[in-house]
Amino acid sequence: xxxxxxxxxxxxxxxxxxxxxxxxxxxxxxxxxxxxxxxxxxxxxxxxxxxxxxxxxxxxxxxxxxxxxxxxxxxxxxxxxxxxxxxxxxxxxxxxxxxxxxxxxxxxxxxxxxxxxxxxxxxxxxxxxxxxxxxxxxxxxxxxxxxxxxxxxxxxxxxxxxxxxxxxxxxxxxxxxxxxxxxxxxxxxxxxxxxxxxx
Numbered sequence: 001x002x003x004x005x006x007x008x009x010x011x012x013x014x015x016x017x018x019x020x021x022x023x024x025x026x027x028x029x030x031x032x033x034x035x036x037x038x039x040x041x042x043x044x045x046x047x048x049x050x051x052x053x054x055x056x057x058x059x060x061x062x063x064x065x066x067x068x069x070x071x072x073x074x075x076x077x078x079x080x081x082x083x084x085x086x087x088x089x090x091x092x093x094x095x096x097x098x099x100x101x102x103x104x105x106x107x108x109x110x111x112x113x114x115x116x117x118x119x120x121x122x123x124x125x126x127x128x129x130x131x132x133x134x135x136x137x138x139x140x141x142x143x144x145x146x147x148x149x150x151x152x153x154x155x156x157x158x159x160x161x162x163x164x165x166x167x168x169x170x171x172x173x174x175x176x177x178x179x180x181x182x183x184x185x186x187x188x189x190x191x192x193x194x195x196x197x198x199x
Contacts, residue, residue: 030084032082034083035061035081036078037079039074039077041074061132062078063120072123094137096135097132105150105151113147117139119138120136146196149199153191171196173195176195178185178191
């Protein structure tokens with residue numbers, strides 16, 4: 001090989017080693033997740049435990065109300081944390097439970113003005129409140145609060161529900177959740193939750 005080509009050949013060999021090494025060195029590590037399962041027959045306890053988990057870096061994943069094998073009627077909440085990723089922003093949670101949709105809308109709207117957003121809803125048979133609609137609200141801490149507007153509609157007639165949904169949609173509301181259950185005061189109802197994004 002010509003003398004003046006040898007440095008160039010060495011660069012080619014070095015480049016080949018780098019090209020082979022880089023994918024291994026910077027390969028994305030597989031994600032690993034940790035979970036906390038919170039189960040209680042008291043919604044106030046569920047909210048407290050959710051915020052304790054959130055302080056440890058967990059975020060809300062799922063909720064369901066129902067009868068478990070040992071706990072009777074419980075609210076079961078699953079919280080998750082990506083243990084392979086850098087710690088994200090902390091969150092705060094509110095858990096609302098009522099058998100009156102008018103009271104629920106008022107509470108949700110108050111939290112919406114404080115920057116809490118809707119996450120999920122379920123039905124829960126409490127010891128004292130009968131059948132209740134349970135709604136979980138979340139706020140990301142450390143950032144400017146976005147104000148949300150909420151509308152709750154409860155009806156036993158799907159034809160009425162469609163009319164109300166269309167009217168809310170014309171006003172800029174989108175559906176975020178729905179449950180069907182027999183509440184204490186309204187009987188068998190479809191409860192729809194609508195949200196208007198901040199402008």
